[in-house]
Amino acid sequence: MTDSALIELVERSNRIGEDPSLVVYGGGNTSAKETFVDHLGRAQQVMWVKGSGADMRGSVASDYPGLRLAELIALRDRGEMSDEEMTDLVTRALLDPASRRPSIETLLHAFLPFRHIDHVHADAICALTNHAEGRTVTLAALGEGFAYVDWLRPGFELSKVVGELSEYEGVVLAHHGLVTWAEESDACYQRTIDVVERAREFVAANRIAPGPPPRHEDIPEDELRRLLLNLRGAIGQTGHRVLRVDSRLRQVADHPQVEEIVAGGVSSADHMLRIKPRSVVVGSAASARVDVDEYRDEYLAYVERCADRMPEGYSVHDPMPRVALVPGVGAITSGGTLRDAEIAADIAAHTHEVARTVLESFGSPEPLSEADTFDFDYWPMELYKLTLKPPPAEFSGRIVIVTGAASGIGRGISLELAARGASVVLADLDASGLDEVGDQIVRAGGAEPLTMAGDQSDSAVVDATVHRTIRHFGGLDGVVLNAGVGVTGTLTELTDEQWQTAMNVNLTSAFALTRASMQVMQEQGLGGALVYVASKNAFGPGAGFGAYSVSKAGMVQLMRIAALEGGKHGIRSNAVNPDAVFDNSKLWDGGLREERAAAHGIAPEELEDFYASRNILGRRVATADVAQSVAFLLSDRSSRTTGSVLAVDGGVAGAFPR
Numbered sequence: 001m002t003d004s005a006l007i008e009l010v011e012r013s014n015r016i017g018e019d020p021s022l023v024v025y026g027g028g029n030t031s032a033k034e035t036f037v038d039h040l041g042r043a044q045q046v047m048w049v050k051g052s053g054a055d056m057r058g059s060v061a062s063d064y065p066g067l068r069l070a071e072l073i074a075l076r077d078r079g080e081m082s083d084e085e086m087t088d089l090v091t092r093a094l095l096d097p098a099s100r101r102p103s104i105e106t107l108l109h110a111f112l113p114f115r116h117i118d119h120v121h122a123d124a125i126c127a128l129t130n131h132a133e134g135r136t137v138t139l140a141a142l143g144e145g146f147a148y149v150d151w152l153r154p155g156f157e158l159s160k161v162v163g164e165l166s167e168y169e170g171v172v173l174a175h176h177g178l179v180t181w182a183e184e185s186d187a188c189y190q191r192t193i194d195v196v197e198r199a200r201e202f203v204a205a206n207r208i209a210p211g212p213p214p215r216h217e218d219i220p221e222d223e224l225r226r227l228l229l230n231l232r233g234a235i236g237q238t239g240h241r242v243l244r245v246d247s248r249l250r251q252v253a254d255h256p257q258v259e260e261i262v263a264g265g266v267s268s269a270d271h272m273l274r275i276k277p278r279s280v281v282v283g284s285a286a287s288a289r290v291d292v293d294e295y296r297d298e299y300l301a302y303v304e305r306c307a308d309r310m311p312e313g314y315s316v317h318d319p320m321p322r323v324a325l326v327p328g329v330g331a332i333t334s335g336g337t338l339r340d341a342e343i344a345a346d347i348a349a350h351t352h353e354v355a356r357t358v359l360e361s362f363g364s365p366e367p368l369s370e371a372d373t374f375d376f377d378y379w380p381m382e383l384y385k386l387t388l389k390p391p392p393a394e395f396s397g398r399i400v401i402v403t404g405a406a407s408g409i410g411r412g413i414s415l416e417l418a419a420r421g422a423s424v425v426l427a428d429l430d431a432s433g434l435d436e437v438g439d440q441i442v443r444a445g446g447a448e449p450l451t452m453a454g455d456q457s458d459s460a461v462v463d464a465t466v467h468r469t470i471r472h473f474g475g476l477d478g479v480v481l482n483a484g485v486g487v488t489g490t491l492t493e494l495t496d497e498q499w500q501t502a503m504n505v506n507l508t509s510a511f512a513l514t515r516a517s518m519q520v521m522q523e524q525g526l527g528g529a530l531v532y533v534a535s536k537n538a539f540g541p542g543a544g545f546g547a548y549s550v551s552k553a554g555m556v557q558l559m560r561i562a563a564l565e566g567g568k569h570g571i572r573s574n575a576v577n578p579d580a581v582f583d584n585s586k587l588w589d590g591g592l593r594e595e596r597a598a599a600h601g602i603a604p605e606e607l608e609d610f611y612a613s614r615n616i617l618g619r620r621v622a623t624a625d626v627a628q629s630v631a632f633l634l635s636d637r638s639s640r641t642t643g644s645v646l647a648v649d650g651g652v653a654g655a656f657p658r
């Protein structure tokens, strides 16, 4: 048994996948044919082809299902075939029924009689085709050896058309890409590279002028923050997303004809799966909401016009843009995580650069017709790729700041929120502790957090934390005010300094963060949730623990005022009152454990069990218990709850909320 063609195919596909000017994120496909001896010892012609949605970059052999070639070629005599029927019949030819679904372009590869075939969505090829003179320009660039096929959505018909073109050296597919072939794998790769290079040189030679110099000054930082908040507020009407600023598209965004570039649509049709058929141009913070509303209305009107083409069982997609081009900035893209937003920016960088190249070499870029755009935008075969992704997590697209995040309760809350899909900002004095929590989140598969080391009782640090949050993630949805310090001493013993420390760290810092957060949440206009980690001591104070208890009681009152003032903006404010949480907490270091043990007349190591025995349920309270309650209060599941206190203390009658 030999599988050398498959090994060559994977190796070649990896090389192609490494070059984003050829394919991005699952675009394109490759194949190889060979004689293969199956599990029953039968030698037969087999074709290996890339699986639907598989990314060539880093792909492995299992991404290339094998099919019995004779059973594919036999389908060629059919007249018409729906996508569903074709998918069903292609699936029957699989060597291994448990393989991943083969590419929708499988039959295109099968009907061409070549051992190795590449199909890429190269930028340079799309630059040749995406305008009124595409056919003429392609002929001039590549010569008569290359066939030109007007846009046709991938499927049985396109496969038959391309299957008839084997006397050519390759095929250019308008608004789509390139098909090339060879008998050897290396030669096939080289052919792809050579043809794309010829296209690139032709485009460059025809370029009327290098792009004009940037027309716009940099947007000032405070204006950019306001723009992000307003943009996020506008697109967040249909669901929360993080925003990411990308300067790669600065030249396109600053281009005097940016609207014409955007009107050119996507360069290769499959880009619309991730960045929609169009991007939006946003002028300023002041116009962001109007610009997005107009985009949404236009999108809905286009869907309405094409309503009779909507496939059964499908309905309108989220009408909000994924990519905004902003003069003076570049692109601002959106997604459930920064990584998703980065993928959108990567694709947009290719799509809009192609349109700019077309504009500067051949005149106005032209998109697919509206009907063809809709048929791709709502194509079940393409939308299938989205079903391969896990469903969005509970806090996908939500941005939450957690203070005191480096240890104890704050750490536990941060891990919990990240596990639920939140983009978290970790704030603490302890920089190395923050890095540890950040690593832990990433190792567990969470979105990379932003860390802010600094003293959160300094209002300048608080403002910087909120500003960086907006610049990094695009906005703010939740704040967990958790940073705290335990200060012991009777009222006759406490120094001014000790008292001030408790007030500054536990209360004044919470005020500063409340102020800064509510300001940006109001500008953003998506509501928000503040969760104050107070204490059982707020309602059930302890002798010898006055400074702490007073500061935590003040925090509960601060929470109530925030609820009163935030309500009309949809900003909810609630508190949790934990008691005696020890795991991983630094609160008990520095003598607090010993002092509280002495106050209760027990040994320090007996403190956990002492507190557990004191509560109604007789159970220890852990960080995870507090984190669950905080997550609930941040989530839409508590959307009708504000101004309340949730006790997480095992039940302490003397501290019942009131």
Ligand SMILES: [Zn+2]
Binding pocket: 027, 028, 029, 105, 119, 120, 121, 154, 176, 177
């Ligand atoms: Zn394709």
